[in-house]
Amino acid sequence: MKQLVILSGKGGTGKTTVAAALAHLASREMPIVLADADVDAANLELVLSPEVQETHDFVGGKLAIIDPDLCTACGICAEVCRFEAVVPPSPPPPHPPSPSPNLGRGGGGRRGERVRAYAIDPIACEGCASCFYQCPAGAIRMEEQVAGRWFHSDTRFGPLFHAHLFAAQENSGKLVTLVKQQGRLRALDEGRELLIVDGPPGIGCPVIAASAGADLALLVVEPTVSGVHDLERILTTTNHFGVPALVCINKADINPRRAKEIAAFCATQGIALVGQVPFDTVVTEAMVQGLPVTAFSDGLVSRALRCIWARTREVLRP
Numbered sequence: 001m002k003q004l005v006i007l008s009g010k011g012g013t014g015k016t017t018v019a020a021a022l023a024h025l026a027s028r029e030m031p032i033v034l035a036d037a038d039v040d041a042a043n044l045e046l047v048l049s050p051e052v053q054e055t056h057d058f059v060g061g062k063l064a065i066i067d068p069d070l071c072t073a074c075g076i077c078a079e080v081c082r083f084e085a086v087v088p089p090s091p092p093p094p095h096p097p098s099p100s101p102n103l104g105r106g107g108g109g110r111r112g113e114r115v116r117a118y119a120i121d122p123i124a125c126e127g128c129a130s131c132f133y134q135c136p137a138g139a140i141r142m143e144e145q146v147a148g149r150w151f152h153s154d155t156r157f158g159p160l161f162h163a164h165l166f167a168a169q170e171n172s173g174k175l176v177t178l179v180k181q182q183g184r185l186r187a188l189d190e191g192r193e194l195l196i197v198d199g200p201p202g203i204g205c206p207v208i209a210a211s212a213g214a215d216l217a218l219l220v221v222e223p224t225v226s227g228v229h230d231l232e233r234i235l236t237t238t239n240h241f242g243v244p245a246l247v248c249i250n251k252a253d254i255n256p257r258r259a260k261e262i263a264a265f266c267a268t269q270g271i272a273l274v275g276q277v278p279f280d281t282v283v284t285e286a287m288v289q290g291l292p293v294t295a296f297s298d299g300l301v302s303r304a305l306r307c308i309w310a311r312t313r314e315v316l317r318p
Contacts, residue, residue, distance in 0.1 A: 001187045002316050003195045005037075005214040007238070008221065009230030011201035014250035015220045017283055019198035020047040020292035021305040022218075022312070027157035029313075031192040034155065035183035036162035037176045037210040038200040039148065049290045050153030050160050058163065058175050060147025061127040068117035070139035077118055077131035077140060085124035086131060089116035150179055152186075159186050173205035180210060194316070203237045211238060216316055217245045218274075218308075223258035228265050235269065245271060246315060248308050252276035272315075275308035277301055 006019045016038075026032050036044040064085070066077070078086040117139075120131075132140045150163035161183040163175050180197060187195045199210040199217075211217060217238045221231045231247065238245045247266050252259040259276060266273045278300050286296035294302045 001184075001193060001195060002216070003184070003197065003214045004216050004218060004312065004316060005197040005199045005210050005243070006218045006220060007199040007207060007211070007234050008201050008219065009203065009232075009234040010226070011041075013201075013220045013222045013230075014277070014283075015201065016044050016047070016198055017287075017293060018218070018220050018248065018250065018277075018305065018308070019044060019196060021294040021302070022309050023048070023155075023157045023196055024292040024295045025306060025309040026194055026196065026313070030194055031190070032158045032194045032196055033183045033187040033190075033192050034158055034160040035180050035195060035197045036160065037180055037197050037206065039150075039163040039165045039172050039175045039179065039206065040200065042162050042164060044198045045153070045160065045162055047287055047290060047292055048155040048157065048160060050151075050155045050162070052151050052153045054152040056150050057146045058148040058150055058165075058178065059144045060165075060169055060174065061145065062129070062142040063122055063127055063145045064120045064125050064129070064131050065141050065143050066118055066120055067139045067141070068119075070137050071117035072137045072139070073116060073118060074136065075118070076134050076136065080130045080134045082128070082130070083124050083126050085121045085126070087119045087121055089118060148175055150175065150182070152182065158192065159183070161186070172200075173209040176200065176206045176209040177212070180212075184213075203233050207234075207237060208241065211241055211243050214243050216312070217243045218312055219245050219247045220250050221247060221262055222250055223252055223255040223262060225258070227258055227262050231262060231265065235271070244315070246274045246312060247271050248274055249276045251279040253278045272311070274311040275304050277304045277308070 008015045036042045132142050147169035148165040153160045161179045163179050183195050200206040221227050249259050280301045282297045283293050286293040
């Protein structure tokens, strides 16, 4: 079983368009599994029309919770928190004067009044547990939090594993690893020949997680001012982790001069440029119909993508 990951140095280069097209083309030749590793903004499902078969919660970490009944308002939790996630209690409202002792019993004033407790901002909390270990009253507990969901779906091209990370949640790299692992296990269990991973953009932890164990990376770049720079960034990442890479230029004809710069850069680096995809509104039309462009049209874009798949397949084969 081979693993092909599709990456880009930045978002919006057409990575998912290429991934969907390769899924369509590859599935006609071999059994495949798909994984959408862009868990912060998954959109491969938009062009594959998946039917969800399983839904699972993703526990991304733990969140500090302060029990107001146990909190003594000592403030130690606020002192040790590096993320300013501890919210101090608001000032108490003005207290009426204590009744004169001559007016009867009950002149205790604030006696018996509950201590106003500290609280945790769930968005700011990083789950480091410093407050938990330092609280002298044992008023803080660490609770697991559901940070997202992952799905196993069926598509007309093969099983798809994808996920949704909730807003303001961390551990996207951990969720990417889970999604990819599920795809890999399914491929191994069913004897499928290829796992196609639609990777996240950039060069951060999610990209590293998506690239782990890949046999080949296809890097999608645009002919923009920052095109060579974006390509250099992602190439540095794949080279560091020993993942062989190919390059394709999307919307190559919108700036032929920049496309030539990218081609020249690839030549100097010894990286194969396996295709240049022209700009065409047919890509958007295919997305509206929920189809890979290669299944929707037989124009110049589809021909370029078929050429890219043919060259990619040659490198993947031993």
